[in-house]
Amino acid sequence: MAILRACSRVPRVSISMMSAKSSNDQKGLVLSIDAAMGGCVAGLYNPVTGEAVERSLRTEREQAAKLVPMVQEMIAEAGAGFPDVALIVTTIGPGSFTGLRIGMSAARSFALALGIPLQGITTFDAVLESCARGEDGAGYFILLEAKRRDFYVQVFDKNKTAGEPVCLETPEIVDLARGKGLILCGDAAGRLAGEAGEAFDGLFSEVRECILPFGAVIARKGHDVFTKNGHVADKAEPLYMRGADVFLSSKTQRKIADFPV
Numbered sequence: 001m002a003i004l005r006a007c008s009r010v011p012r013v014s015i016s017m018m019s020a021k022s023s024n025d026q027k028g029l030v031l032s033i034d035a036a037m038g039g040c041v042a043g044l045y046n047p048v049t050g051e052a053v054e055r056s057l058r059t060e061r062e063q064a065a066k067l068v069p070m071v072q073e074m075i076a077e078a079g080a081g082f083p084d085v086a087l088i089v090t091t092i093g094p095g096s097f098t099g100l101r102i103g104m105s106a107a108r109s110f111a112l113a114l115g116i117p118l119q120g121i122t123t124f125d126a127v128l129e130s131c132a133r134g135e136d137g138a139g140y141f142i143l144l145e146a147k148r149r150d151f152y153v154q155v156f157d158k159n160k161t162a163g164e165p166v167c168l169e170t171p172e173i174v175d176l177a178r179g180k181g182l183i184l185c186g187d188a189a190g191r192l193a194g195e196a197g198e199a200f201d202g203l204f205s206e207v208r209e210c211i212l213p214f215g216a217v218i219a220r221k222g223h224d225v226f227t228k229n230g231h232v233a234d235k236a237e238p239l240y241m242r243g244a245d246v247f248l249s250s251k252t253q254r255k256i257a258d259f260p261v
Helices: 015-019 063-077 097-114 123-131 170-177 189-200 215-228
Strands: 004-006 029-034 039-045 052-058 085-091 118-121 140-145 151-156 166-168 183-186 206-209
Touching: 029 063, 029 097, 029 215, 039 063, 039 215, 052 063, 052 215, 063 097, 085 097, 085 215, 097 118, 118 215, 123 140, 123 151, 123 183, 123 215, 140 189, 151 170, 166 170, 170 189, 183 189, 189 206
Parallel strands: 004 206, 029 085, 085 118, 140 183, 183 206
Antiparallel strands: 029 039, 039 052, 140 151, 151 166
């Protein structure tokens, strides 16, 4: 079985470096927000100097309570303020339905209150950019936990050109990845390895586990997309690759007759 390796982190600067920027530089800060995976992620990036700070917290039950205070604390400790933010970047999925709504709602609220653009990037892109290294020379197999029988999957070639995002079960993943020498990145490698058994051995050239993407990477990627689009933000709509798990009760429902409306 391939060795699990942590994602490579972009160089992280101290908070004091962020606060040392001139007031002119601060007008262009990029704030990133993510809650699509198993936690809360935030980043603050200066595209002029390349400096960045970030915060992350692994939690699935306290995202609504922890995300916004974490963003506020990060910005304050960076010596900046919300008026210094010029662009907000958020992940648009796929991911946890609840977490995705929490993250996108927070990002939209900040963007609306500040009157600034909101740029969305996919969770696949966030994980790819968190794991990729310049010297890789290989394609990437992004594998995300869907918490059902299937997985969220997107394949990128060595130039980071994306294939179609799909939902696949373990046998389909084995067939798709076999013989391609791809680098596996994501938060679901452990489950895939357990389900695939011996078929997992040698299936990928390397496995890089990424439980949460990096806030600085999300901010930088979103800013790059925003800039390439002529400083026009893509419409940030959630990427739902399957319907929500909704079950109808088998119990006979009690009716209340003549209830006034």
